[in-house]
Amino acid sequence: xxxxxxxxxxxxxxxxxxxxxxxxxxxxxxxxxxxxxxxxxxxxxxxxxxxxxxxxxxxxxxxxxxxxxxxxxxxxxxxxxxxxxxxxxxxxxxxxxxxxxxxxxxxxxxxxxxxxxxxxxxxxxxxxxxxxxxxxxxxxxxxxxxxxxxxxxxxxxxxxxxxxxxxxxxxxxxxxxxxxxxx
Amino acid sequence: xxxxxxxxxxxxxxxxxxxxxxxxxxxxxxxxxxxxxxxxxxxxxxxxxxxxxxxxxxxxxxxxxxxxxxxxxxxxxxxxxxxxxxxxxxxxxxxxxxxxxxxxxxxxxxxxxxxxxxxxxxxxxxxxxxxxxxxxxxxxxxxxxxxxxxxxxxxxxxxxxxxxxxxxxxxxxxxxxxxxxxx
Numbered sequence: 487x488x489x490x491x492x493x494x495x496x497x498x499x500x501x502x503x504x505x506x507x508x509x510x511x512x513x514x515x516x517x518x519x520x521x522x523x524x525x526x527x528x529x530x531x532x533x534x535x536x537x538x539x540x541x542x543x544x545x546x547x548x549x550x551x552x553x554x555x556x557x558x559x560x561x562x563x564x565x566x567x568x569x570x571x572x573x574x575x576x577x578x579x580x581x582x583x584x585x586x587x588x589x590x591x592x593x594x595x596x597x598x599x600x601x602x603x604x605x606x607x608x609x610x611x612x613x614x615x616x617x618x619x620x621x622x623x624x625x626x627x628x629x630x631x632x633x634x635x636x637x638x639x640x641x642x643x644x645x646x647x648x649x650x651x652x653x654x655x656x657x658x659x660x661x662x663x664x665x666x667x668x669x
Numbered sequence: 670x671x672x673x674x675x676x677x678x679x680x681x682x683x684x685x686x687x688x689x690x691x692x693x694x695x696x697x698x699x700x701x702x703x704x705x706x707x708x709x710x711x712x713x714x715x716x717x718x719x720x721x722x723x724x725x726x727x728x729x730x731x732x733x734x735x736x737x738x739x740x741x742x743x744x745x746x747x748x749x750x751x752x753x754x755x756x757x758x759x760x761x762x763x764x765x766x767x768x769x770x771x772x773x774x775x776x777x778x779x780x781x782x783x784x785x786x787x788x789x790x791x792x793x794x795x796x797x798x799x800x801x802x803x804x805x806x807x808x809x810x811x812x813x814x815x816x817x818x819x820x821x822x823x824x825x826x827x828x829x830x831x832x833x834x835x836x837x838x839x840x841x842x843x844x845x846x847x848x849x850x851x852x
Contacts, residue, residue: 584767587832623847630840637836641824649770653820657813664806665848 499537502527503551506534506544511581515545515589542596549586550603552579556639557610561617565635565662569642569655577646584647622666631666638662682720685710686734689717689727694764698728698772725779732769733786735762739822740793744800748818748845752825752838760829767830805849814849821845 505527509518512526518541520531527534538544560568590597615628622631638658645652688710692701695709701724703714710717721727743751773780798811805814821841828835 583831587830590832626840626843630837630844633836634841634844637821637824637828637841639824640827640831640833641820641822644823644827645820647770648766648823649773650823653816654813657809658817658820660809661813661817661848665844 498529498533502529502534502537502544503548505529507548507578507582510545510548510585511578515541515585542599545582545586546596546599546603548579548582549600550606552583553603553607557607557614561613565639566655566659568639569658572639572642572646573652573655577643580643580647618666621668623669625669626666634666635662681712681716685712685717685720685727686731688712690731690761690765693728693731693768694761698724698768725782728765728769728772729779729782729786731762731765732783733789735766736786736790740790740797744796748822749838749842751822752841755822755825755829756835756838760826763826763830801849804851806852808852809849817849818845 506518506523509522509526513519513522520534520541523534523541523544524531534544538547556568556571559571586600590600611632614632618628618631618635622628642652644650689701689706692705692709696702696705703717703724706717706724706727707714717727721730739751739754742754769779769783773783794815797815801811801814801818805811825835827833
C-alpha cells in the first residue's frame with residue numbers, strides 16, 4: 487500500500503470539515519445524516535470516519551476549528567482583518583456555533599467535550615491580550631477591552647446570520663479606535 | 670354576547686404572541702404545528718386564529734414585535750437599558766429573528782411581508798438619530814454612530830444565543846462612551 491503523505495491527510499481532513507460544516511449548517515445536527523455528510527463532503531462514510539471517530543467528534547472538531555481560525559486571524563493579521571473575515575466569509579460556521587450552543591443545553595457528553603475546547607481557548611487568551619497591550623488605553627483592564635472587541639465582532643457575525651446590512655468597517659474602526667486607543 | 674374590552678383583547682393577543690414565540694424558538698417555523706401553538710399559548714386554534722389570519726401572519730407579527738420593543742426601549746429608556754434588556758431577557762425572540770432570516774431566503778411571500786416591517790423600522794430611524802444628536806460626537810455621521818451601537822447590541826444578543834459569557838455592561842459603557850461621546 488502506498489504511504490499517504492501528511493499533507494494529503496490534512497487536505498482530506500479539511501475537505502471533510504468544510505463539507506460537514508455545510509451539512510450541519512443546512513440540516514442541523516440531527517438532520518445531518520451520514521448520507522448527507524457523504525454528499526456534502528464527496529467522500530464515503532468509510533473515508534469520513536477514518537478521520538473522525540463519529541459524528542459527534544466531527545461536530546466538535548468543527549466548533550473548535552472556527553474558534554481557532556478566528557483567534558489565529560486576530561493574532562496574525564489584527565482586529566480589522568478579523569472583522570473582514572467575519573463580514574465576508576460563508577456564515578456556515580456561525581450556524582454550527584449556534585447549533586452547538588443548543589446541543590450544550592441538552593447533551594451532557596457534548597457539554598463535557600466543549601468544555602475542553604473552551605479551556606484551550608482560554609489558554610490562548612494571554613496571547614490575545616499581549617497583542618492589545620501597548621496599543622490600547624491602560625486605564626481599563628485588558629480583559630474589558632478584549633471583551634468589547636469580541637462583542638463588536640460578534641455583532642458583525644449577528645448581522646450575517648440575520649441578514650441585516652453589514653456596518654461599514656472603516657467607520658466602525660474609527661469609533662473603535664477612539665474607544666479603546668491610548669488616552 | 671358580552672362585549673370584549675379592548676384591554677382584554679390586547680392581553681389575549683400578547684398571550685398568543687408570547688406562547689407562539691416559545692413554540693417557534695423551540696421547534697422552528699415548520700415544527701411549530703397548530704397543536705404545539707395551542708399547547709404553548711394555552712388557547713384553542715379557534716382563539717389563536719381569530720387574532721391572526723394564519724401561522725405566517727402570527728410569525729410576522731412576532732418579528733415585528735421584538736424589533737418594535739427594542740426600538741421603544743432604546744428611545745424611552747436609553748441605550749444602556751437596551752443592552753440590559755438584551756442581556757437579561759428570554760432569548761426566544763432571537764431564535765425567531767434567526768429563523769426569520771432563514772425563511773426570507775426561501776419564501777418569497779414571506780420576504781415581501783418582512784420588507785414592509787423593515788420599511789416601518791426605517792421610518793423610525795429619524796427618532797433614534799434624534800436621540801443621539803447632541804450627546805454624541807459630531808465629526809462622524811449619526812448613521813455611523815447608530816450602526817456602531819446597533820452592532821454592539823447585536824454582539825450582546827449573540828452572546829445570549831451562543832451561551833458565551835455576557836460582557837460587564839458598566840465596563841462596556843465606559844468604552845462606548847469614549848468611542849461615541851462628544852470630542
